[in-house]
Amino acid sequence: MRLIESKDNALFKRVQRLAHDKRELDGGDQLIWLEGIHLCQMWLERRGLPELAVFEMDRHSDELLELARFLPGHSSVTFNATLMNAVSQVGQGQGIGFIVRVPRGQVWTAPTKRAILLDQVQDPGNVGTVLRTAVAVGLEAVYLTPGCASVWSQKVLRSAQGAHFSIQIHEQVDGVALLEKAALPVLVTSLGPDAQDLYESSLPDQGIWVFGNEGQGVSPALLTKANQCLFIPQAPGVESLNVAIATALCLYEQRRQHSR
Amino acid sequence: MRLIESKDNALFKRVQRLAHDKRELDGGDQLIWLEGIHLCQMWLERRGLPELAVFEMDRHSDELLELARFLPGHSSVTFNATLMNAVSQVGQGQGIGFIVRVPRGQVWTAPTKRAILLDQVQDPGNVGTVLRTAVAVGLEAVYLTPGCASVWSQKVLRSAQGAHFSIQIHEQVDGVALLEKAALPVLVTSLGPDAQDLYESSLPDQGIWVFGNEGQGVSPALLTKANQCLFIPQAPGVESLNVAIATALCLYEQRRQHSR
Structure with missing residues (x-):
C-alpha cells in the first residue's frame, strides 16, 4: 500500500477538500469522503467497494483488519498520522476513510408508499x-x-x-x-x-x-x-x-x- | 446605558469567558450567558430579571424593543457590533444577551412522577x-x-x-x-x-x-x-x-x- 506523508501530495489535498465538503463531480456522480469505521462498514455492506480506501499508518484494530479483508487488492493508500488528523472532522479519528461515488441529479420519481x-x-x-x-x-x-x-x-x-x-x-x-x-x-x-x-x-x-x-x-x-x-x-x-x-x-x- | 467598545474592558472579557463556557460560580450559583432573543425572552417569562442585559449598539427591532420594555432601569450595557460579534456563538447574532444566575449543586430529590x-x-x-x-x-x-x-x-x-x-x-x-x-x-x-x-x-x-x-x-x-x-x-x-x-x-x- 502506498504511503503518503507529504501535505503537498495531490491525493492528500483531494481528500482534504472532500473532507471539507468541497464538491467534486465526475460525470453524473459526486465523490464523497466517508470517515470512520462505522460509515465505511455500512458502505461496504450496502453499496460495495469504494473508489479509494485510506488507512492510517500504524493504526491497528480488529475492526480495521476486518474492513481491510473486504478490500483484497483494492485501491488503498496509507496516510501518516499527521495527514490523517489533518483530514479528520471528528476529535478522535478512527484510522480509516473511503472516497466513494454517489449518483446525483437523477430525475426524481414520485413515491408510491410512505x-x-x-x-x-x-x-x-x-x-x-x-x-x-x-x-x-x-x-x-x-x-x-x-x-x-x-x-x-x-x-x-x-x-x-x-x-x-x-x-x-x-x-x-x-x-x-x-x-x-x-x-x-x-x-x-x-x-x-x-x-x-x-x-x-x-x-x-x-x-x-x-x-x-x-x-x-x-x-x-x-x-x-x-x-x-x-x-x-x-x-x-x-x-x-x-x-x-x-x-x-x-x-x-x-x-x-x-x-x- | 453604558457603551463598551474596548476588548480590554473587564465586563466584555467576562461575557466572552461565559460565552465560551468558562465556569463562573458565585456562592451556590452559576452564572450563565444566554444569547439571542428567544432565550432572553424565555428567561424573562419563566425566571424574571437577568443579572445583566447586554444590547448591541445600533441594533433595533420590535422584538428588541419589547425585551427592553421589561428591563426598566435595569442593569444593562451596550456593546458595539465588533464586541457583540466577538462573543456570539452563532453565525448571525441577534443583538442581545443576558448574564443570568442559576442555582446549582442542590441536593436532588427523587421524582414522584414521570x-x-x-x-x-x-x-x-x-x-x-x-x-x-x-x-x-x-x-x-x-x-x-x-x-x-x-x-x-x-x-x-x-x-x-x-x-x-x-x-x-x-x-x-x-x-x-x-x-x-x-x-x-x-x-x-x-x-x-x-x-x-x-x-x-x-x-x-x-x-x-x-x-x-x-x-x-x-x-x-x-x-x-x-x-x-x-x-x-x-x-x-x-x-x-x-x-x-x-x-x-x-x-x-x-x-x-x-x-x-
Missing part, C-alpha cells in the same frame, strides 16, 4: 437524524427541497450514521410539483386551528409527510397541498418540538396505527 | 433536544449522571430552546442511588432478548426512563435496576435510533397510553 418531504430544513444534524429515523421506520425515499442542508455533507453523514446508503435520497426537489404528482395523501404538522391531535387522528397507511424549516415551518405553498393537518400535543406554554423529533413521532404513530 | 435519567449522554445537541421534548411532554424533572454533556453549556442551551427554564434539572446524579431511592418503576430501552416491543407493552403511568450513552447504551449497573425493558421496533438491519429520538418516542407512547 415518504417524507423536508422543506428547507437547514440544520445538518436535523437532516441526518431524519434520515436515520426514516430508515429505522422502513421508508424507501426522502425528498428535500432547495434550502435544506446539503445531504452529503460531513455533518449530515455523521448524524445519519450510514442511513444514506439504505434509502433513496432526492435533493433539490420542487416540493409543489412532487405533491401534485404523487397520488398520495399529504400530511402536514401545523399549529393552525384546523389541525387535529396526531394521537386522536386516523392516519392513512400511505402518504407523504411534509416537515418544514426550523423557524418558519412548512412554506405556505406546500401547506395549501395538505390533505390532513396534525399537531403533536404539548404542555401549555410550549411552542414547538425539534423537527427531527416531530418527524419521528409522526412516522412511528403512523406505523403503530397500521401495525408496521 | 422523569428521565440520562446516563452519560455526551452530545450537547442530544441533551438539549431531550430537555426540549421533556418539557413538551410535561415532565417535571430530568436527572443527568456524571459524563453527560454539561447542561448549561452554550450548545445545550441552544438546542433546548429555553426548556432549561421550565423543568427541574439535576446534574451529577448517582444513577443507581436515584433509581433505588425513587419508588417508581424503572423503564429502560434495550436490544436484549427480554425486551418487549414499546408499542405492544403496557407502560406504567408513572416511571423513570433511563436513556444511555450514544455508543454504549445504558450502563450495566443501571440496567440491573430495570423493571421493564423495551425496544423500539425498527426495520431489519437497522441498529439504533438517535437517543433523543428514542426518548421522544418512549415519552409520547407513555403519554398516549395514559391519554395525557
